[in-house]
Amino acid sequence: MKETVKTSRTAGYLEKIFRALNAKYFGGQLEEPIITIQSTPRAYGHVTVAKAWHKGTTTRHELNIGAGTLDRPIENVVATMLHECVHLWNMQNGVKDCSRGGAYHNKKFRDAATARDLDISYDPRIGWSITQPTDALCVIIPGFFEPPVRILRATIPENESHAFR
Numbered sequence: 001m002k003e004t005v006k007t008s009r010t011a012g013y014l015e016k017i018f019r020a021l022n023a024k025y026f027g028g029q030l031e032e033p034i035i036t037i038q039s040t041p042r043a044y045g046h047v048t049v050a051k052a053w054h055k056g057t058t059t060r061h062e063l064n065i066g067a068g069t070l071d072r073p074i075e076n077v078v079a080t081m082l083h084e085c086v087h088l089w090n091m092q093n094g095v096k097d098c099s100r101g102g103a104y105h106n107k108k109f110r111d112a113a114t115a116r117d118l119d120i121s122y123d124p125r126i127g128w129s130i131t132q133p134t135d136a137l138c139v140i141i142p143g144f145f146e147p148p149v150r151i152l153r154a155t156i157p158e159n160e161s162h163a164f165r
């Protein structure tokens with residue numbers, strides 16, 4: 001029960017980050033996804049192409065942050081969230097930014113991401129996908145956070161804490 005409470009608090013915190021990034025980098029125009037915290041194999045996060053979540057007549061994309069990756073520095077968690085937001089933005093605007101089943105990121109992804117304070121580098125297998133926060137992104141982070149990093153850390157199951165190191 002205690003875990004559930006903490007997880008929902010973490011999800012609420014991630015929603016706050018999403019809203020702040022949406023306002024800052026997308027003019028508040030991003031459709032709100034359902035934010036989840038599950039494990040994402042071989043990645044820090046994902047967004048679903050399909051609007052996997054239904055509520056009444058409304059459907060939403062899923063934006064997941066890997067449960068085992070929440071103990072990274074907050075700047076990196078925010079950079080992952082922003083990376084996934086760029087995918088959402090591109091989907092919303094009919095821009096195809098990936099191929100090979102979503103693994104390979106093309107230059108359209110790179111350009112949309114670098115325009116929003118992400119530092120993107122290339123890997124032959126996954127394309128322009130490797131994501132680091134820039135100083136410009138780090139500067140805005142203290143403005144929209146309380147200090148919830150300890151809460152994030154506390155929710156990581158022991159057996160997942162080594163997943164992506």
Ligand SMILES: [Zn+2]
Binds near residue numbers: 083087105129
């Ligand atoms: Zn991606």
